[in-house]
Amino acid sequence: MATPTPAPPSPRRPFLGRLPLPERNYLTNALRTETVxxxxxxxxxVAxxxxxxxxxxxxxxxxxxxxxxxxxxxxxSVAHWAADGLLAVFFFVAGVELKRELVAGExxxxxxxxxxxxAALCGMAVPALVYTLVTVVGDGSTGGWAVPTATDIAFALAVLxxxxxxxxxxxxxxxxxxxxxxxLFAILIIAVFFTENIDFVALIGAFAGLAVFYxxxxxxxxxxxVYVPLALVIWGLMYNSGIHATIAGVAMGLMLRCTRREGEEHSPGERIEHLVRPLSAGLAVPLFALFSAGVSLSGGALxxxxxxxxxxxxxxxxxxGKTIGIFGGTWLxxxxxxxxxxxxxxWADVFAVAALAGIGFTVSLLIGELAFAGDDDMxxxxxxxxxxxxxIAAVVSGVLLKLRVRRYRALFDAEELDEDASGIPDIYEQDDPEYHLRMAALYEKKAAEHRRLAQVAGAASSKPDSPA
Known part of the structure; x- marks a missing residue:
């Protein structure tokens, strides 16, 4: 009896490989807004x-x-409106991003x-463990274990x-x-660990509003x-329920459809995110920072x-914690x-990005306020x-990234190169026969131009000198 031939091993999947073109285009547009x-x-x-x-x-x-x-x-208070109201816009965009990642993204x-x-789970668990160990050894309060678990993508991109x-x-x-x-996990932490008293009447009203929204x-x-007044009602009910009001923003973001139907250039989620993201990145989050980052930096405080x-x-x-957690989790x-x-x-590049993820600003400030509510000094x-x-995380990651900046620039330029001016980077067209025809025609045009210039230069050099 013949021995069955074992199935060939499945090919290894590339990690940090080239993105599909639609994903790359979406990422470019989203990160441009987040960077600004x-x-x-x-x-x-700073202000x-x-x-x-x-x-x-x-x-x-x-x-x-x-x-x-x-x-x-x-x-x-103004600070309270910024933390509970304006950040709901930020978490709405986060909800849409999460929904899109789940149905069409990574x-x-x-x-x-x-x-x-x-990587993200390890990047939250290890910082929480580091905080807990330091406070237990130092006989401090473990109540702020969740503060260092968050990454601020806008701040990280600003550093870039x-x-x-x-x-x-x-x-x-x-x-x-x-x-x-x-x-996502920061939202769950806020909902589970920082909700003390629940008004079930208001909570039921918020869920009813979410059902109507859906x-x-x-x-x-x-x-x-239709949607803006309803969103405000849902937000108000969620706030009065005792659950942090930003949860309402996430829930509404997750309800949007982020898949495209036939004939649609963009899904409703993509369209709304495109409209709301500038409001979140350019107004809501900066105003929250303005009324949350104003701390006394006297010598004693530092x-x-x-x-x-x-x-x-x-x-x-x-x-x-963030660096070790994300890098270690990714490697494992x-x-x-x-x-x-x-x-x-x-792997040095992964380590640098892990260090960059240690920039925890917006959500870390929010969790800090919730964890030590009532203790203004703390x-x-x-x-x-x-x-x-x-x-410190920004400086460390900046130094690490600078060490490889030439390599990054070469890869970035290769991703952006579009010699045939088709509107699609050449690296995405290399398997397209029409691309090779366009490139052959382009090179022939360039060669003909070089030949013509050479002939003109040769003719000019062969002419006799003019009489003085």
Missing amino acids: GGVILLVAA ALVWANTFGSSYSSVSHFHFGPGVLGLHL LRDPKAAALPVV AVIGTSLPAALRAFLLTLAVVDD LLLRFDVRGWY AGVFTRPETLGVVLGLVV ATRFTRAELNKDLA INEIKASVLIGSL
Whole structure:
């Protein structure tokens, strides 16, 4: 009896390989907006620090100024409106991003999704473990364990814009996917660990509003004048339920359809995200930063960051925990799956991106406020530690990325090259016969032009000199 021939092993999947063209185009547009928003975020953070440390009384007065309908339970401070209201827009965009990743992006294929999901989970678990170990050894409060678990994609991209590193699309996509998964688990942490008292009447009302929102979407009802008022009602009910109001933004974002039907150039989710993302990146998040990043940076406060176990835990969690967690999780995932690192990149590149993910700003500040609610001094010190930890992570990652900037620029230029002016990068057309015909015609045109110039130059050099 013949021995059955064993099946050939399945080919190894590339990790950080070339993105499909639609994914690359989407990523380019999304990151362009996030990068601009990240620069605005940096400006807002610096403005908050300058304002709080020069005219501290006015900063405090504005931040604590209350307005809003008290009868609806919404008589909130400016800082509160920024954290609970404006950040709902940010989390709405995060919800749409997550939905798109699940149905059309990197998270659609469970095998491909394993890497960023494992990396993101390890990139949250290790910082939390680092914080907990530092506070237990130092006899501090473990209540802020979740503060160093978040990555701020806008701030990270702003750092990339400042240091001028042309990261290849695959590395940028990996960073974005990490941040999306990171946001998902940060949302779950906020919902599960920072909800104390629940008003079930308001919560049922919020769920009823979400059900109406879902039905309107499924029946293709259109018009911002329908959805915006309904979204505000859902947000208000969610806030009054006791669950953090940003959860409403995520839930509505996840309900949008992010797959394209026949004849559609863009899905509804893509269209709405394209409209709302600039509002989130350019207004909502910077305003939140303006009223959350204003911490006192006196010499004593800065020194305290490295002496108090809670603040030291945040710094080490962001700088050390994030880097080790993401890099280690990625390495282990590739080690035990059939993924193989892109031959054009090295593990040093993954390490640099892991260090860049240690920039935890927006969500870290929010969790810090929730974790130490009522203790203003501790909140101020935790915010200072988030800023310092993010700054250290930015410097470390910037140095690491600069060491490979020439390699990145070469890869980036190769991805962007479009010699035949077709509007599609040449690297995506190399298997297209029509591309080779266009390139042959282009090269023939260039050769003919060179021959013509050579003939003109030869004729000019053969003419006798003119008489004096």
